Amino acid sequence: MSLSIEQVQRIAALARIELAAGDAEATRDKLNGIFGLIEQMQAVDTSGVEPMSHPQDVAQRLRTDVATEPDRRDEFQRIAPQTQAGLYLVPKVLE
Amino acid sequence: MPDVERRVPRLMINASLTELRAALDAKDVSSVELATLFLDRIERLNPALNAFITVDRDGALAAARAADARIAAGTGGPLTGIPLAHKDVFCTEGVLTTCGSKMLSNFVSPYDAHVVELLKQAGAVSLGKTNMDEFAMGSSNENSHYGAVKNPWDTSRVPGGSSGGSAAAVAARLAPIATGTDTGGSVRQPAALCGITGIKPTYGTVSRYGMIAYASSLDQGGALGTSAADCAALLTAMAGFDPRDSTSLERPAEDYSRELTVPAQPRPLAGLRIGLPQEFFGPGMADDVRAAVDAALDEYRKLGATTVDVSLPNAQLAIPAYYVIAPAEASSNLSRFDGVRYGHRAAEYRDLAEMYAKSRAEGFGAEVKRRILVGTYVLSHGYYDAYYLQAQKLRRLIAQDFQAALRGCDVIAGPTSPTTAWAIGEKSDDPVQMYLSDIYTIAVNLAGLPGLSHPCGFGAGNLPVGLQLVGDYFSEARLLNVAHRFQQASDWHLRRPAVAA
Numbered sequence: 001m002s003l004s005i006e007q008v009q010r011i012a013a014l015a016r017i018e019l020a021a022g023d024a025e026a027t028r029d030k031l032n033g034i035f036g037l038i039e040q041m042q043a044v045d046t047s048g049v050e051p052m053s054h055p056q057d058v059a060q061r062l063r064t065d066v067a068t069e070p071d072r073r074d075e076f077q078r079i080a081p082q083t084q085a086g087l088y089l090v091p092k093v094l095e
Numbered sequence: 096m097p098d099v100e101r102r103v104p105r106l107m108i109n110a111s112l113t114e115l116r117a118a119l120d121a122k123d124v125s126s127v128e129l130a131t132l133f134l135d136r137i138e139r140l141n142p143a144l145n146a147f148i149t150v151d152r153d154g155a156l157a158a159a160r161a162a163d164a165r166i167a168a169g170t171g172g173p174l175t176g177i178p179l180a181h182k183d184v185f186c187t188e189g190v191l192t193t194c195g196s197k198m199l200s201n202f203v204s205p206y207d208a209h210v211v212e213l214l215k216q217a218g219a220v221s222l223g224k225t226n227m228d229e230f231a232m233g234s235s236n237e238n239s240h241y242g243a244v245k246n247p248w249d250t251s252r253v254p255g256g257s258s259g260g261s262a263a264a265v266a267a268r269l270a271p272i273a274t275g276t277d278t279g280g281s282v283r284q285p286a287a288l289c290g291i292t293g294i295k296p297t298y299g300t301v302s303r304y305g306m307i308a309y310a311s312s313l314d315q316g317g318a319l320g321t322s323a324a325d326c327a328a329l330l331t332a333m334a335g336f337d338p339r340d341s342t343s344l345e346r347p348a349e350d351y352s353r354e355l356t357v358p359a360q361p362r363p364l365a366g367l368r369i370g371l372p373q374e375f376f377g378p379g380m381a382d383d384v385r386a387a388v389d390a391a392l393d394e395y396r397k398l399g400a401t402t403v404d405v406s407l408p409n410a411q412l413a414i415p416a417y418y419v420i421a422p423a424e425a426s427s428n429l430s431r432f433d434g435v436r437y438g439h440r441a442a443e444y445r446d447l448a449e450m451y452a453k454s455r456a457e458g459f460g461a462e463v464k465r466r467i468l469v470g471t472y473v474l475s476h477g478y479y480d481a482y483y484l485q486a487q488k489l490r491r492l493i494a495q496d497f498q499a500a501l502r503g504c505d506v507i508a509g510p511t512s513p514t515t516a517w518a519i520g521e522k523s524d525d526p527v528q529m530y531l532s533d534i535y536t537i538a539v540n541l542a543g544l545p546g547l548s549h550p551c552g553f554g555a556g557n558l559p560v561g562l563q564l565v566g567d568y569f570s571e572a573r574l575l576n577v578a579h580r581f582q583q584a585s586d587w588h589l590r591r592p593a594v595a596a
Contacts, residue, residue, distance in 0.1 A: 011471050012468060015455075016452050016455055017455045031472075033526065034465065037415055038473075039415075040411075040412065040415045041489060044489060046485060046489065046492070049492060051484055051491065053312060053487055054312050054543075055312070055494070056568075063338065072205065075205045076436070079201070080437060081437075088435050090435055091445075091450055093446075093447055
């Protein structure tokens with residue numbers, strides 16, 4: 001498998017990471033090397049094998065539907081890049 | 096030499112936790128003196144090693160004073176007053192928590208990780224936060240925004256990664272013990288390359304709450320120390336059920352030191368069957384590593400163990416499967432870093448999309464970006480079955496191989512790393528070569544089994560070699576005991592680099 005520059009730019013856009021045009025080629029070469037390693041997987045016949053998503057076969061725990069966390073809004077917002085009146089500020093999304 | 100190093104016996108630097116405990120309880124030394132001793136060493140030696148990102152002198156001394164009060168009142172526990180270091184992946188309330196990234200260069204955590212909380216309650220004294228590969232992605236510690244960590248045995252070489260700062264700190268005796276995390280070998284491999292002992296327990300043993308996530312189905316906290324006994328004491332304090340981690344296992348608390356108190360005998364490992372996977376002894380292993388591992392296995396036979404050949408036929412698929420599963424989970428986990436609630440935000444942007452893309456481009460380093468891109472691709476529409484699902488099926492085969500092998504033996508042994516520590520810069524521009532250095536450790540994470548690395552000799556250039564032990568689920572106490580019996584009969588774990596000799 002070999003990725004094109006366009007595919008690399010598309011993946012970067014999906015990942016919300018700006019990729020400068022000048023870096024795209026070097027990034028593609030590194031990714032192609034990694035996919036070269038990954039492709040070894042395709043030689044194995046895994047039909048009938050149950051996918052394993054987790055090391056332990058445990059069921060998701062349920063808890064009572066009650067609030068367990070105290071209100072720590074001020075402490076959590078103190079470390080935010082931009083807040084106002086208890087809200088997180090981002091650039092205008094709707095005109 | 097600083098004043099405190101004259102007053103407090105130099106022996107304290109290399110003391111075991113048992114010896115430190117005895118000295119504290121006998122009031123031969125106070126926790127404040129002990130913390131000062133190590134803080135002064137960090138101040139003097141860290142500039143050359145770069146093992147710490149943050150040193151918290153004030154916090155450490157305050158915790159040490161509290162520990163001294165507890166010891167005086169007789170209310171201390173095994174770790175009360177013992178200094179330690181936390182890998183900077185663990186959130187520490189009020190203390191900078193960077194995870195080795197520029198993205199979190201301004202992140203003062205508003206809460207403690209469960210591990211940090213438990214160790215604070217135990218009265219352990221945190222000296223600071225250790226350097227690491229950015230977001231725990233790396234095998235050499237060169238992927239840190241805060242610069243590479245140097246191996247205390249040879250400062251032109253890497254300490255391993257991603258818990259390289261913790262491993263280097265323990266090896267150089269900048270801290271007696273340290274916490275780490277292991278997603279594909281990040282406790283065991285740096286322990287091997289720095290000549291110390293490290294254990295990654297069964298997945299689900301240590302809570303992931305407040306441990307900044309890389310690959311959630313693989314990430315597991317672990318312990319680093321100079322001996323299996325020190326690791327056992329630290330792991331006992333770190334482990335425990337935590338309802339805030341959905342994968343934390345509800346099991347009774349364990350004392351991982353419990354088997355260590357049995358008095359030493361001439362053949363303490365009689366009856367133990369050690370499985371040697373042929374796949375771990377193939378041509379990929381360097382000659383000097385092979386010689387040290389073979390000699391250690393002879394020592395194990397002298398201690399009464401027998402060795403049997405076992406097979407892990409799908410072992411060679413562990414690296415490809417890991418480099419699908421881990422990046423996939425990372426791409427999802429790291430989507431939280433968007434410049435909105437915490438962390439780095441770009442200075443200039445035209446709209447929200449550009450704010451995200453620039454903040455992430457500026458905040459993440461090259462390897463983290465690569466893994467996010469790989470993960471984004473393998474999870475994208477049309478590729479999911481070919482990559483992510485296929486990798487999860489291989490994961491099942493790899494886990495089944497271990498179960499089959501463990502039917503014929505009690506523990507599995509082999510090298511931890513195919514080579515000793517390599518030169519800084521040697522592999523840093525070649526991700527695939529870097530990935531291959533974790534060939535013996537990654538399969539253990541995919542299966543979720545416990546694994547331990549202990550020093551077993553030296554290779555060329557007087558660089559340490561590690562031996563890996565892998566056991567069945569929940570066999571941590573046994574692994575630690577096996578390593579402990581080896582350490583009672585050998586002195587590899589007592590060798591120190593010149594900086595701590």
